[in-house]
Amino acid sequence: MGLLEKTRLKSPWLLHYDGSSCNGCDIEVLACLTPMYDVERFGIINTGNPKHADILLITGSVNHRSARVVKNLYEQMPEPKVVVAVGVCAATGGVYHNCYNILGGIDKVIPVDVYVPGCAARPEAIIDGVVEGLNVLWEKWKRRPWYGIGYN
Ligand code: SF4
Secondary structure: OOHHHHHHHHOOEEEEEEOOOOOHHHHHHHHHHOOOOOHHHHOOEEEOOHHHOOEEEEEOOEEOOHHHHHHHHHHHOOOOOEEEEEOHHHHHOHHHOOOOOEEEOHHHOOOOOEEEOOOOOOHHHHHHHHHHHHHHHHHHHHOOOOOOOOOO
């Protein structure tokens, strides 16, 4: 493993976006950053810049207005990248799935790598989802054309 992969896997930066949630899952995401769960001790940083992010953490479903923003954020993130859908709304549309303006889960707009269950998703489950996302990120790294070049 090269230095670049090591730094991204050991200290992944997250971008948190609320597609159209009730804010229940967002509160649980924020709980992960508090001293109680303190994900920063694992090197995980919550960034506001998609160009710095390795993992897109999305809560809530997508609607006609947020779909364009979700796609835009995803496209700005550097490859390889991982999407973690937090809660049943992000997975399927959840309690909003029959609403007039809802398209459904996040995978209606961008590819999702990890689904975190729950309504709301528990902080422990969100942290597990991010750790699973790191495994996916590592697998994606290994599929990059330049993987292994110059590492000795
Ligand atoms: S899964 Fe539940 S808590 Fe999370 S955004 Fe949907 S309704 Fe709210």
